[in-house]
Amino acid sequence: MSGGLGARAAVGDGGRRLLVLLATGLASAAGCQGAISSPPGDTGTGNRGGGGQSGAGGSPNLTVACSKPDLGTPALRLLTRSEIVNTLNDIFPGISGQWASTLPASNVSAFGFDNDSSATVGKQFASALMDTAQSLATVVTGSAAGTFVPCAASSPNRTCAEQFLNQYGRRLFRRPLTTAEHDRYLAFFDASVAKSNFTSALKWMLVGLVQSPNAVYRSEIGAVGSDRLRHLTPHEQASALAYTFSGSTPSEELLARADSGDLGDVVGIARDLQSTARGQDVFRRFFQGYLGYTAVSSIQKPNLPDFSAVSGDMIRETDAFITDVLIGNRGGLKELLTAPTTNPSAALARFYGFPAPASDFASVARPAGRGVGILAQGSFLATHASSDSSSPTKRGLFPFFRLFCQPKLEPPPNVPQISQPMPGQKTTRQRYEQAHVGSGANCGGCHRRFDPIGFAFEHFDEGGRFRDNEGGLPINSADAFPDPSDASASRTLFSFTGQEDMVTSLVDQPVIQQCIAAYMAAYAFGTGEACIGASQVPALQAGTIGLADAFIQLAAEPHFKTRNPTD
């Protein structure tokens, strides 16, 4: 395909349609080479209703073959919108809802996660951060001053302000303030009091602490040691533990351990943090980015009138499934992909045609022959589908990109049309095969690499419901799984008859454990640097550790404490 793009530039104006033919011909003849851009969808690079693509996108430069754990670079990691809100709610409890965040959405990285370590503070963010901090500070120093500034009632003076500064400055900076910082803020308070009053001066001092770079960045800079490597300080490690495993700021207890200079068992701390409700949220959030399944509630399926009533439940089904299978049962990728259970609400079970659960989102056994694992759930199937039909391309791309870590592919500029659904005349598979690999089609160079994978899901309609046939036509969900590493799509890994058969064979592929380990590291560390989180791959491949524990073990990676000296 990259050849096609090159040819395009050479043709010049006036020959657009000729170019179309050249591009597709080249793509077809040369096989399908990855290029860094967005992956092809059915007929381009779309995502439905806002989110599918984030979960189905490719994996630019994620290295899966690692001979040893490596060190990455130092970083200043800008807190995400949710991390800032969590932090402020934790440090100033009991006033949630009395202040408002106007922070913009965090940017989603090429990996699908919103915690990219290279994120910067733009003007909009800086302005919104100040507004948010002002909203919070107005409450803290106003209606809630009795809670957070008890000395204000009796002694609204410099000493009171200093007590406040020492207490909350430490929490917001996640370390004690330096003398220079202490003096700078107190000087600001003094100058502000002279212009206004105690409350206003204290309020704006707090705004300053909240929007300080020492508060909004997680420092992973460390100090250069005799080995010329950068060693993260105990306070930096405490912040890394807290945000990576609980999505918020370190607790007083964790800060106290950092103050002592010895955090102790960091993996144990990570395990404790993951066991909290917020820790489980952070772990599930990985899968939300990895699978892109939360988009399902924002989309419509015009031909399925009941869909919108249950689409929100689909997210909760998948959340509950992850909680049960991965957190509760400490399962691995095998269990994630092949568990014979699911967690629907009663309404969702009716939509699927499943038996009702004992209570909403309780685990139930899936009816035999109706699919297994997370890739048979509505949140995945409906998100990776068109509005009016299933999509073998979107569904096939997920394993291709996210389980095999194949690099992104650049779609040609002349993606042909997939014909409209033809109920009772052609199946979805027939339409896709005609458009992509049929007579006269020129898309097989790429689509032969992933469409066959998607055919395994053809017994599920665009809403994620099982179907025995498609408009009365028999469904063919059998094919051979193309070896994703073979750009010519001439080799296959195994044959399958349908979704269950496909994922059951899929879990035996060692590379998928390498791939998800790389994605978990990219999520935890906010970067796709190579081999910084691969230590647990052998254990994952052996089935001796689950994904939740592998995530915890990222705290034991050399990269967690040590960095290369420069960028």
Add this chain to the structure above:
Amino acid sequence: MPTNPRLIRAIRTIKRRVFLKAIAAGLAAPAAFRLARSATAAGGTPPKRFFLFYMPHGVAPEHYDPRVVGDDLTNFRLDDTNVSILGGLEPYKQYVNVYQGFQYPGAAATHSGIVNCLSGSMATDTTTPRTTVEQVIAKALGVKALVLGACSHLPFGMDANGMLFWDGTAIDPQKSPVKAADTLFGAVSTDPQPPVDFDVQLRQDLLKLTASEVDGLKSTLGGLTREQSQLATHLDSVQRVLADASGGPSVSACTGKPNLPTVEMVRTASAGIVVEPSGGNDYFYQEKNFPILLQAQLEVVTQAIICNAAQVIALMPMYATCDFDFGFAGTPGAHHNGLSHTGPQWSPGAMYNSPITVDNFTAAGREPFAKAQRWFADQLVNNVVRVLATTDDPAAPGTKVLDNTLIYWMSEIGDGQNHTRLSEVEYPQVPTSLPLVTIGKAGGAMKTGQVVRFPLDVPEKASLVNRPAADIYLSMARAMGAANATFPGTTGVLPQVLT
């Protein structure tokens, strides 16, 4: 800024009178201040307003191109086909310019080009700082641009397909029309004696402290160029917030809160919901709410323009690859994958070098997408253009608001199927593709009612070179009074559009 002492005194007198009158009427100080400033505007040059309206994912060119009669570029029809994306503008075409023969910079041929199409920047990554046209104009005018969106990015966060507007970094549009309206019009208070506001001064003091902290941290990171670059961006952002804090609010020409029925419907429906990423469940991200959200945003835009409550506004309805189903617009199908990517679908006998006409394409493959894009155009026409063209400008008696407004309507690509990023000159010499339209006279600074076809005087098709779209931005900036605005890659203003 006037330098004549008598003029300065006169302005101060008018401001003071109107300010006191407004306070007495129950307006809080900021609103009264805006109103006071409007008084000076009303007596002098009409205030100009700028509105940028994005439409995702291009057009079907055969349903977009204006039909020029002969060689007279001022004699054209916008409703020449059965769909005619621009058809709704036909009654207002004396205000319209349609631009042909322009291109966007950069090699990116797909949606990723959305990140550079409004800046003139060649960069196609998401980290290179750039500034888009509405920000350039706003800075030159000394006002803050209002950037709105309706489902303008993914629920989970913002990827490249939602990064249309930039002010150094990508801007996340305000997705709540309620919040936008309250910010613009909601400062009504019954308190005749507003308390002394220490916040203005302390806010500026604090921004200086924060800037010094960012700069100080940056200086400690010797050798870490990436982090220093991060903090340099941060420092620049804080300094620009500080610059904004030092300026006054925008000018308003309305004496009361305008009627915003659709905004109030959204307020009711979204009560208690804030725009937060909660896994795609929020009201402001849901497909079913998109039509009313866009209409409410356009309602805010129109009233903000009429009242001059925001002088520069940009609106992004949906992101580039959004696949909302357009059944609500009478043309079912996912917008991006189902409607836009409809394939060339030439009619039997048509060749690659056949003219781009409706006859040379199949209706079934092209009309559904054209109808979807016509829906976008109709939202602009019905909610904004029609109102502004028929409303007397309260800030400039004797003129219509559209006389003093410049609307720029655009998309990030040309042909929705082929992702073109230039107005390719198709055989036989039919300029086409990129939808680039201006509507309005910008206070008389724009010559309108024409197809602006570049180049006008090159006889041989083979030698034609598309002109950078940044030349349109430069021309618009000049028309808006931004005399010193610049854009990367420009070759100069378009004299045929400036009076």
